[in-house]
Amino acid sequence: MSQALETSYAPPLPGKPSIARNRSLNGAKLWRKLKPYLYLLPALLLLGIWMYRPLLNTFYLAFHKWGMVPGTTPEFVGFDNFARLMENKSFIGSIGNTLFYTAGLLPFSILIPLLLASVTHQMEGRMKNVYRALFFVPMILAPVSVSAIWRWLFHPSNGLVNDVLLRLGAISQPIAYFSDPGFAKWLILFITGWKMVGFSTIMFSAALTGINREYYEAAAIDGAGSLKQFYRLTVPLLSPMILFMLTMSILFSSQWTFAYIDILTTGGPYGTSTNVYYEMYKYAFSNLNAGFSAAAALLFFIVFGVISLTLNQLSRRYSFYDN
Amino acid sequence: MNRMQKGLSALLAATTAIGLSACGAGAADSSNEAGQAALDPANPTKITFYSYSLAAPTMKAGMEHLIQEFNDTIGQEKGVIVEAVADPTYQQYKADISAGKAVDIVQHTFSTLDASRLNLGFKAYEDVFPKDQLEEHLKGIEPNALELGKIDGKMYGLAFTFSTPIVFMNGKLFRDAGLDPTNAPKTWADIKEASLKIKAATGKDGFGLAPNNGWTTEGLILSNGGEVLAQDRKSVKFAEPASVEAIEMWQDLYQNGAHAVGAEAELAEQFMAGNMGMYITSTALYSGIRKASEAGGWDVYGAGLPQFGDKPSIPVNSGSMLAVRPDTPTKNAAVWEFIKFVTSDRGYTIITSEIGYLPLRTALADDPNGLKDFIDKHPLYRINLEQLKHIHPVAIWPGEYASEITTLFSDAIGKSVISDSNVAETLQKAADEINKMIQ
Numbered sequence: 001m002s003q004a005l006e007t008s009y010a011p012p013l014p015g016k017p018s019i020a021r022n023r024s025l026n027g028a029k030l031w032r033k034l035k036p037y038l039y040l041l042p043a044l045l046l047l048g049i050w051m052y053r054p055l056l057n058t059f060y061l062a063f064h065k066w067g068m069v070p071g072t073t074p075e076f077v078g079f080d081n082f083a084r085l086m087e088n089k090s091f092i093g094s095i096g097n098t099l100f101y102t103a104g105l106l107p108f109s110i111l112i113p114l115l116l117a118s119v120t121h122q123m124e125g126r127m128k129n130v131y132r133a134l135f136f137v138p139m140i141l142a143p144v145s146v147s148a149i150w151r152w153l154f155h156p157s158n159g160l161v162n163d164v165l166l167r168l169g170a171i172s173q174p175i176a177y178f179s180d181p182g183f184a185k186w187l188i189l190f191i192t193g194w195k196m197v198g199f200s201t202i203m204f205s206a207a208l209t210g211i212n213r214e215y216y217e218a219a220a221i222d223g224a225g226s227l228k229q230f231y232r233l234t235v236p237l238l239s240p241m242i243l244f245m246l247t248m249s250i251l252f253s254s255q256w257t258f259a260y261i262d263i264l265t266t267g268g269p270y271g272t273s274t275n276v277y278y279e280m281y282k283y284a285f286s287n288l289n290a291g292f293s294a295a296a297a298l299l300f301f302i303v304f305g306v307i308s309l310t311l312n313q314l315s316r317r318y319s320f321y322d323n
Numbered sequence: 324m325n326r327m328q329k330g331l332s333a334l335l336a337a338t339t340a341i342g343l344s345a346c347g348a349g350a351a352d353s354s355n356e357a358g359q360a361a362l363d364p365a366n367p368t369k370i371t372f373y374s375y376s377l378a379a380p381t382m383k384a385g386m387e388h389l390i391q392e393f394n395d396t397i398g399q400e401k402g403v404i405v406e407a408v409a410d411p412t413y414q415q416y417k418a419d420i421s422a423g424k425a426v427d428i429v430q431h432t433f434s435t436l437d438a439s440r441l442n443l444g445f446k447a448y449e450d451v452f453p454k455d456q457l458e459e460h461l462k463g464i465e466p467n468a469l470e471l472g473k474i475d476g477k478m479y480g481l482a483f484t485f486s487t488p489i490v491f492m493n494g495k496l497f498r499d500a501g502l503d504p505t506n507a508p509k510t511w512a513d514i515k516e517a518s519l520k521i522k523a524a525t526g527k528d529g530f531g532l533a534p535n536n537g538w539t540t541e542g543l544i545l546s547n548g549g550e551v552l553a554q555d556r557k558s559v560k561f562a563e564p565a566s567v568e569a570i571e572m573w574q575d576l577y578q579n580g581a582h583a584v585g586a587e588a589e590l591a592e593q594f595m596a597g598n599m600g601m602y603i604t605s606t607a608l609y610s611g612i613r614k615a616s617e618a619g620g621w622d623v624y625g626a627g628l629p630q631f632g633d634k635p636s637i638p639v640n641s642g643s644m645l646a647v648r649p650d651t652p653t654k655n656a657a658v659w660e661f662i663k664f665v666t667s668d669r670g671y672t673i674i675t676s677e678i679g680y681l682p683l684r685t686a687l688a689d690d691p692n693g694l695k696d697f698i699d700k701h702p703l704y705r706i707n708l709e710q711l712k713h714i715h716p717v718a719i720w721p722g723e724y725a726s727e728i729t730t731l732f733s734d735a736i737g738k739s740v741i742s743d744s745n746v747a748e749t750l751q752k753a754a755d756e757i758n759k760m761i762q
Binding site: 067068069070071088089090155156157158173174175176178179180181268269271285286287288 | 414417418420421422423438442443444528534535580583584585586589592593596598599725726727730731733734735737738741742756
């Protein structure tokens with residue numbers, strides 16, 4: 001491999017005053033030092049404006065009381081918001097649901113997509129894409145229209161699900177699924193998962209195309225069956241993607257369930273389907289208590305920060321890169 | 324790849340954590356101007372009106388008509404243009420106030436009025452409108468209704484669209500069950516009996532009152548001699564025996580197999596589809612129910628809120644008031660023109676005949692030039708007007724914690740009715756939590 005040589009230093013040309021030469025030399029040096037930062041500037045500006053400024057604002061607001069009304073100033077309240085948060089039963093309850101959604105989404109973001117991607121990967125011709133498109137369609141549907149469809153399917157009196165179950169004699173009374181604490185959060189989980197499957201399948205499919213086919217041929221010659229090939233070859237070679245999807249799933253599950261909670265149950269019945277993000281949203285935009293919401297956000301910033309650092313470590317240790 | 328992964332994870336962590344953050348405020352402090360400046364028709368003043376009725380399919384056309392008529396007549400003549408904003412979940416006006424936009428008039432619900440007064444800069448009518456004109460205008464409006472928007476002696480909301488709870492009945496299902504819809508059930512015991520008969524005869528649900536109805540619940544508690552919020556608004560009383568007994572009655576009704584299950588919107592859909600015998604909801608849905616019944620080939624009957632034994636029932640009101648926050652003398656004048664129009668005889672004629680809310684200028688109901696013909700044709704409104712006389716306001720929760728209290732209260736009611744939990748314990752737990760906040 002060749003290496004480019006730095007040729008910025010040129011011997012002084014005859015007849016030029018030495019002072020001017022020094023100054024231009026310094027200018028060039030400065031420019032060379034500044035150049036990489038200039039390239040970074042647009043990205044840094046965007047990150048600063050859209051991420052770090054709001055983040056710092058959240059830290060600030062967590063210790064203040066403020067209704068977000070222009071012309072009013074936040075009032076310093078110390079740790080009051082945190083104390084009130086710890087006493088708030090709906091917030092404590094929402095943490096349990098958040099864990100439920102996070103763990104419950106893993107089959108939909110890892111297991112099922114992994115199987116679907118492997119099965120469709122082995123298919124030949126057109127059907128492969130037809131199937132993958134079918135899996136992906138829910139992902140591109142707007143959450144509001146998806147919710148409307150599910151709401152009608154599970155409608156207590158006019159819904160298809162109740163109708164079929166009643167006809168089959170499986171139930172004797174129609175069930176109000178979204179008003180029943182036994183069903184509401186499971187349905188929210190299922191609908192979010194149903195939408196999630198397509199996205200993960202596409203990600204895993206993309207990763208699968210990057211695996212060298214020769215490994216499978218070699219394994220087959222050595223007598224490995226398709227199941228053995230799956231967990232001895234496919235899984236390790238997909239490990240970076242699996243860990244990436246794991247991270248995504250854990251960190252984003254609360255956000256992905258948000259839309260369905262808001263539209264289908266508004267957190268109910270009696271707070272049994274809410275999660276921390278929905279609670280934070282309510283504190284800030286329904287109760288107009290930005291400080292309280294910021295305190296909750298700050299706590300979860302720390303929790304999710306720890307989780308993502310741990311996953312980062314895991315990813316470093318367990319990912320296998322076929323470079 | 325490794326580095327990218329690391330970067331991505333870090334990015335994810337950061338994005339996730341910054342779920343919610345507020346940007347700094349920019350607008351200048353708006354002072355409270357009590358005076359009124361002259362309006363100029365050549366240079367009209369624009370004001371905004373945030374309305375939830377505009378977002379409801381059964382009310383939209385009527386509300387649009389009301390606003391349009393103002394803009395075409397008085398608005399044009401005096402120089403005021405009202406821009407309407409649909410606000411289905413009462414969130415838009417809060418968001419827009421936070422964003423520094425001009426939010427001049429809001430169709431505001433009752434229970435959170437105090438919170439808005441404290442946090443969102445809404446103004447008392449006495450502070451922004453001319454006193455003599457205000458007094459003159461309020462004449463003829465049901466005095467009971469006027470009291471509802473007052474906090475600490477000042478009017479922060481003028482009663483606007485109003486309804487009382489009505490037992491809507493599906494005449495066809497009643498007759499199918501051998502019942503007479505013109506002889507409506509009077510007590511909760513009657514309701515239970517009729518609902519079981521309808522279920523047995525038709526297979527359709529006999530009765531529906533949504534656990535998340537948001538307001539009728541309070542009427543239930545009051546009707547049994549209970550209280551929701553103490554007079555001094557320093558403690559809640561919904562866990563005392565009379566209230567508990569009322570909710571236990573509902574729990575029994577809900578779980579007897581003849582009660583429709585689901586949330587408010589689902590029950591409304593079920594009733595309008597002709598699949599429910601009796602449904603308690605706001606009169607505001609009457610125009611929608613009427614159309615649905617005509618399309619479905621059944622007839623609607625109505626009755627007032629049922630009572631407990633021989634105690635007369637105490638209905639609460641649902642609906643809205645107009646809350647205002649004009650910030651200049653010109654806007655004071657412009658907002659006043661709009662308020663005067665929509666709560667005038669003409670305004671209430673449109674509101675009642677096209678939306679379904681009550682005419683708060685009750686004389687209109689007997690005025691041949693007003694709503695007499697309409698109300699004679701739809702006698703159900705008489706029940707409403709009758710109930711208006713002994714109406715009780717819904718609780719206006721103490722502002723600082725209004726939203727948290729609303730959630731705690733409605734969650735406790737939901738849990739008591741839907742599940743087979745111990746009603747007294749469930750309500751007591753919620754009451755203790757609320758009392759801890761407000762005491």
